[in-house]
Amino acid sequence: MDNLEKIKSLKSIMPDADFASISKSVILSSAKREVIKRPFIYEFGISLGVMATAVTIAVLLGNVRAPSAILAVSNFNAVENEATTVGNDIDVALKEIGSFDQSAKKTALALNEAAGNGPAHLNESILSAEIEKLDINSSSAEDVESLLDQAIF
Amino acid sequence: MLEDERNLIIRAIGGETEAFGQLYDHYMPMIYRFILLKVTQREEAEDLTHQVFLKAWTSIGSKYSEKGLPFSSWLYRIARNTVIDHYRRRKPTSDLEEGEGREEMISRPDIERKLDLNQNAREAFAAIQKLKDIEKDIIIMRFVEDLSTKEVAETIGKSEGAVKLAQHRALEKVRKIMEADKNG
Numbered sequence: 450m451d452n453l454e455k456i457k458s459l460k461s462i463m464p465d466a467d468f469a470s471i472s473k474s475v476i477l478s479s480a481k482r483e484v485i486k487r488p489f490i491y492e493f494g495i496s497l498g499v500m501a502t503a504v505t506i507a508v509l510l511g512n513v514r515a516p517s518a519i520l521a522v523s524n525f526n527a528v529e530n531e532a533t534t535v536g537n538d539i540d541v542a543l544k545e546i547g548s549f550d551q552s553a554k555k556t557a558l559a560l561n562e563a564a565g566n567g568p569a570h571l572n573e574s575i576l577s578a579e580i581e582k583l584d585i586n587s588s589s590a591e592d593v594e595s596l597l598d599q600a601i602f
Numbered sequence: 603m604l605e606d607e608r609n610l611i612i613r614a615i616g617g618e619t620e621a622f623g624q625l626y627d628h629y630m631p632m633i634y635r636f637i638l639l640k641v642t643q644r645e646e647a648e649d650l651t652h653q654v655f656l657k658a659w660t661s662i663g664s665k666y667s668e669k670g671l672p673f674s675s676w677l678y679r680i681a682r683n684t685v686i687d688h689y690r691r692r693k694p695t696s697d698l699e700e701g702e703g704r705e706e707m708i709s710r711p712d713i714e715r716k717l718d719l720n721q722n723a724r725e726a727f728a729a730i731q732k733l734k735d736i737e738k739d740i741i742i743m744r745f746v747e748d749l750s751t752k753e754v755a756e757t758i759g760k761s762e763g764a765v766k767l768a769q770h771r772a773l774e775k776v777r778k779i780m781e782a783d784k785n786g
Contacts, residue, residue, distance in 0.1 A: 452726075452773070452776055452777050452780055456726045459639065459726055459727060460746055462639075462723075464631055465648070469630060473623060
């Protein structure tokens, strides 16, 4: 028998029948084969990820710009003028608010004074002293009296 | 090649245990012999063969493409890698590509007796153990398992020309070893 035939005779080596049976049943029953079909949510997640990545890359490379950004760049001067006008309006409003504030303080002060001692020209003693000093015959006094009458009536 | 193998592979990829069971029945003895002639211990060969088919079953859906390697070549490739990993785990400092050093550690007559081989098979078994691993792989696949040169080339990742050259040199080595054993 030549050498090649001797080598081919090694084909007589066979596995033990019990081993073959047990090994096969163990492999086919306990081994969990890798799942080929993936759940929908997995595929959806992958798609979202790929889409988000593509958009990010496109924006970063400058191929895609947001419409608002384009408008902002083209109308920059108009927007600046509008902002200045609005700023001026705000300044005017603030000044008015300051004036109202001062008027309100003065009004409050006068009200407090009136509520406290009362107007000095309504004080009886002062009025009496003024009457005594008053020269009703003087021309100036007559003029004043006339003006008062016009004002009152 | 197994009859209607393509259909069985497609069904196994789809998860049919019965289809993979038929592939197992057909290819397991070949893979077992291949591994046994490399590791020379029956228990180790059984353990590693089991690992090979477990890997094949768990990864056939993701790793095997019917348009790529023949199924037999894919299995032999898993078997080769499994044996290499086995020796790497057992002897981290050994030269994995050389068979001679490993052969010295084995009590050969005892193993041959355990395998219950006839005289001719014992001579061939002893001669093959003295070859380098790559030569051993080629001789087993070509002349024990009758794989084509193309299938062997695809399994070991070499050209067909390289396989033919290595096969010629390995057969020449086997002839010299057998003559030396006969005369010695």
